[in-house]
Amino acid sequence: MEEIVRRRQTEFTAERDWERFHKPRSLLLALVGEVGELAELFQWKEEVLPGLPGWRPQERARVADELADVLIYLTELAAVCHVDLPRAVLTKMAQNACKYPAEKVRGSSKKYNEYTEEQNAQDPKLETQQEVPGE
Numbered sequence: 001m002e003e004i005v006r007r008r009q010t011e012f013t014a015e016r017d018w019e020r021f022h023k024p025r026s027l028l029l030a031l032v033g034e035v036g037e038l039a040e041l042f043q044w045k046e047e048v049l050p051g052l053p054g055w056r057p058q059e060r061a062r063v064a065d066e067l068a069d070v071l072i073y074l075t076e077l078a079a080v081c082h083v084d085l086p087r088a089v090l091t092k093m094a095q096n097a098c099k100y101p102a103e104k105v106r107g108s109s110k111k112y113n114e115y116t117e118e119q120n121a122q123d124p125k126l127e128t129q130q131e132v133p134g135e
């Protein structure tokens with residue numbers, strides 16, 4: 001999927017002689033702009049449930065459209081930054097799994113450092129031990 005998007009977008013950019021515009025900073029701003037357009041579709045609504053129940057087909061199509069724009073710019077931004085995006089994503093997901101062990105965090109939405117703080121409060125010795133390597 002990433003490869004198809006990256007290739008097609010590279011062609012799209014080259015055919016228009018747009019490489020000079022598609023530099024990292026501009027692509028980042030374009031990406032943020034599209035995230036903003038996506039956010040605009042959700043703003044001022046009450047909590048939105050999965051599947052977007054009650055949304056009109058036109059609104060759903062806009063969501064798909066904006067998500068596509070976000071993915072296109074994200075993919076091209078990674079490419080011009082020479083980041084292997086699929087590899088970076090898999091590495092990050094492995095790190096996430098270590099940081100949030102399922103047996104420890106199941107059913108809770110706390111951030112990982114809140115668990116550490118809680119652990120330190122229960123056992124102050126842990127805090128002292130963790131401060132030593134930074135000396």
Ligand SMILES: Nc1ccn([C@H]2C[C@H](O)[C@@H](COP(=O)(O)OP(=O)(O)OP(=O)(O)O)O2)c(=O)n1
Binds near residue numbers: 018021037068069072
């Ligand atoms: N210089 C550009 C302009 C457009 N696109 C591509 C990537 C996006 O998928 C889409 C963005 O097009 P627009 O800037 O026209 O933005 P929208 O499609 O969101 O249109 P609008 O702003 O009217 O909602 O087109 C691109 O790669 N480089």
